Amino acid sequence: MKNTYLTGYMPLLAILLFSLSLAMYGQALVVEVLQKANLYSGMLDFFTKTEMNLVVIGGLMLVFTMLFSTLKLLANTANELALLFFSKDTEGELLKKARFGAVIFFIGGLVSLISFSSAAGILIIFLVTAMAYIGYFVYKLSPHITTPQMIGIIVFEALFWIFFGLLLALIIMKLYNGILASLPL
Known part of the structure; x- marks a missing residue:
């Protein structure tokens, strides 16, 4: 690709497309809840x-x-x-090589619009898109870094997302338990 900025808007479009898919799915749920609470007619x-x-x-x-x-x-x-810790690239060339991966998320966002009536479908499309991006990222980096560096990058990113997921789960459980404890039962 000649111009590195050609795909600069793709992450925003991908975010908006996935958000639109989930919003269209959630809209039916919100309207249903409002109808059950007798707020919708008002x-x-x-x-x-x-x-x-x-x-x-x-x-x-x-x-x-x-x-x-x-x-x-x-x-x-x-x-x-991960690139700071495990690569010798100081100019950001490796990031430039993987920048085109934003197109993968854009395509995933477009595909998610097909499945806007299913939260599981949207989630599966998002996860498949994320896995495709990881594969693309590893493929683009592999000629420029050694195998131990690649293993370090993959393990670092896996641990990063596991830690973030566990932290988020802990926060949600604490919030849920706090709400339950404050209810007069």
Whole structure:
């Protein structure tokens, strides 16, 4: 690729596409909850049904965009820390070689729109896309680093995401237990 900035907008588009898929799925759930709580009919006094759906999709898109942006920031941090610790590249050439991998997430985002009615489908598409990106990242780095360095990068990134997942699970369990403890049962 001649121009390294050609795919600079792809991560944002991928985030927006995955967010839209999840927001379209979540919109049906939110409307169902609002109907069960008898709030939906009151809200229809202020909004039309179409406007209500668009407001819910917009709000959910905002939440999912923040979530995916956080994951993107963490992924960039993990990649750059792994390269800092395990490669001899001081100019950032290895990152430039793997930059085209953003197209993989863009394509995954487009495919996720097909499965907007299934949260499991969207999650599977996201995980397959992430695995494809990892494969691409390893493929692009492999000619430029040694096998022990590659193993170090893979182990570092795996431990990074395991630690982050466990930390997130702990926070969610603490929050859940705190809410349950505060309920008068």
